[in-house]
Amino acid sequence: MLDIFMVCFILLATYLYLLQLSRKTIKNDLIFYLSAVSWGFAIAVKWSAIFTFIPFTILMSYQQLRFLKNKKLLSYNIKKNLLYGVIPLLIYFITFLPYLFVEGPYKSSLFDIVFKMPIQMYHLQQSVSNQHSYRSSWITWPFMLRPIWYEYLKAPLKESSFQGVMLLGNPLQMFLGLISTLLLLFRWEIIKPYSKSFLILFVFSWITWSLFQGRPTFFYYFFPSAIIYSFLVPMALEEIFERNNVKKIMLIFVVLSALLFYYFYPILSGTISPEKIRLQWYWMSGWI
Secondary structure (H helix, E strand, O other): OOOOHHHHHHHHHHHHHHHHHHOOOHHHHHHHHHHHHHHHHHHHHHOHHHHHHHHHHHHHHOOOOOOOHHHHHHHHHHHHHHHHHHHHHHHHHHHHHHHHOOOOOOOHHHHHHHHHHHHHHHHHHHOOOOOOOOOHHHHHHHHHOOOOOEEEOOOOOOOOOEEEEEEEEOOOHHHHHHHHHHHEEEOOOOOHHHHHHHHHHHHHHHHHHHHHOOOOHHHHHHHHHHHHHHHHHHHHHHHHHHHHHHHHHHHHHHHHHHHHHHHHHHHHHHHEEEEEHHHHHHHHHHOO
16 A cells, blocks of 8 residues: 555654754754655655645644744745645656656656646546445544455465455554544643644644545545644643553554554455454444
């Protein structure tokens, strides 16, 4: 799946941005712009990265500009943030430049890359069948009601066995992520600013999919939003417990998550498994 590479670049962009915030030298502009480059690669991998990039950029600009009163400094930061928004677009088109040098039917001009390819890709996106058996509504994704079986077959080498590859989130992480989101929403007035930022980032990266009611959507579209759970869980714990206790609770959380990963590993990896234990992984009817 392309999504894992997209999310990798999203996390790198977020890390680089947070890294430059922790330093106070002018050289941080390079780290800042490298974050924008990472966003460009994320969007080049998959357009849906835009659903995280747009709220991220708006929040970033708001946080940087809201307290600036010096006109020169304000003007500099506005230009800096505008450039941050333009760089991903440039990187996106740069990744298509190899088409200028290939031979044969796929050779393209710069005009084709900038104007024709995006339109072609848009039409391809619209051509996805509405009748797919694993389609699911965006509102169901946090509850993991309809994951996806990428492969399921009777194992050819062993009788009464099967092999399957299922796209499934870690139930513990998904559950705690949802609870953490609700908790932070209920405590909105008193939570820390960075908790608010990640909460907004999660909500907008998820509910944006509600705008695509005319085309089929799938559980794996939730992947970038689910990754943000990794930040929201410790943030929610910090709102309730002291920092030292948070570390102990997170350690328990990681251990339990690892055990669940081990439990579901056979149907995540296509391991040949006895047919008689197949039902133990069907926690909900939509998982069949």
